[in-house]
Amino acid sequence: MVAVVAGRDNEDSGTATKTVRMVIGSEKAEFFADPDVVKALAAKGYTVQAETSGSWAMEGLDLKGYDLALPSSQAPALELAAKYRVTGTLPRPFYSPLVVVAHKNAAEVLAGNGLAALDAEHRGTFRMGAYLDAARADRTWQQLKGAGKYGELTGTLYLSSTDPETSNSGALYLAAASYVANGGKVVASDAEVAKTGPLLNKLVSVQGAQQSSTDAAFRDFVSGAGNPLVLVYESQVASLLADGQQPGDLVVLYPDTTVNSDHTAVPLTENGKALAALLAADPRLRELEVRHGFRPQGDAAEFASAGTYLKQRLTGVRQAPVPTSKVLHELARRARG
Incomplete structure (x- = not known):
């Protein structure tokens, strides 16, 4: 079931004449609910009614009557x-x-054990190869030097991620992990699926019940609940910082091999096509996208680095190609066991 998150007519300006009904990944809910975004769209003649869904779950929805789908990859x-x-x-x-995202104690222990490298007080690199080796060996926090003085660092070392069968970030995590596990090669064949499947199952099964959205996982992390290491979108951190919050305990680790979440529009009507074009090209909307932590395509300079937390340019981060949808679905199925 999808939840209505936005769609207020702009009362200050009677210019909004076309209503665009769309289904979006949950991480864009705050963007489309932002009164400034509503106003910017109204100035161009649009009112948006946005409903949320897991990106991979959209395929199972009946989108008749919708103008646009905007999954997260x-x-x-x-x-x-x-x-x-x-x-x-x-x-x-x-x-x-x-x-x-890591709590500072956890990030420092990871760095002391070769699993991460810190280049600023609140920022660093997460070493995917070393982490996967630790996962294969069922490493616990207690086995890492320096962890003993932190009571909260106990049990198996793992990243919390979302359900890969319904959530985009969970599926992209498997894409990046399988690429590293497959020797820096995108998983394409049945043999490669069989080879990487057991490790992916280990990465997911250790987590127990998984959240269906990064929103809930990130909120839990910020409140101090749950696992000390959580996979989220950079945009969620950037949005938090833009709201004036700068948690002293937060460290942002960029995986050295990752997959970008390319928010991709599927226009189902002409109105949907026009709105997608506006999101890509309109200067005011691009400015608001940055405010919400998204990186507009084409110009890294628009994305201002938030102090010592975020990278302005993604140097030292390798982009892993994403397997075909069929292969990724099979990897997710095997990961979930």
Whole structure:
């Protein structure tokens, strides 16, 4: 079931004349509910009614009557485009890399054991290869030097991620992990699926019940609940910082091998197509996308680094190609056991 999150007519200006009904990944809910975004869209003649869904779950929805689908990556967008016979290049107005948020104690222990490298007080690199080696060996926090003085660092060392069968970030985590586990090669064959499947199952099964959205996982982390290492979108951290919050205990680790979340539009009507074009090109909307932590396509300079937490340019971060949708679905199935 999807939840209505936005769609207020702009009362200050009677310019909003076309209503665009869309389904979006939950991490964009705050963006479309922002009164400044509502106002900017109204100035261009649009009112948006946005409902949320897991990006991979959109394929199972009946989108008749919708104008636009905006999942959080290209693979589910391509599936939707095929299902609804949408042709041509799909617009990708903005993107966000996946990052690992860690509490400072955890980040320092990881760095002391070669699993991370810190380059600023609140920022560093997460070493995927070393982490996967630790996961294969069922390493616990207690086995890491320096962890003993922190009572909260106990049990198996793992990253919390979302359900890969329904959530985009969880699926992209498997894409990056399988790429590293497959020797720096995208998983494509049945043999490669079989080879990487057991490790992916280990990464997921250790977590127990998984959240269906990064919103809930990030809120839990910020409140101090749950696991000390959580995979979220950079945009969520950037949005928190833009709101004036700068948690002293927060460290943002950029995986050295990752997959960007390319927010990809699937226009189902002409109004949907026009709105997707606005999101990509309108200067005011691009400015608001940055405020919400998204990186507009095409110009890294628009994304201002938030002090010592975020990277302005993604140097030292390797982009892993994403397997085909069919392969990624199979990896997710095996990961979930």
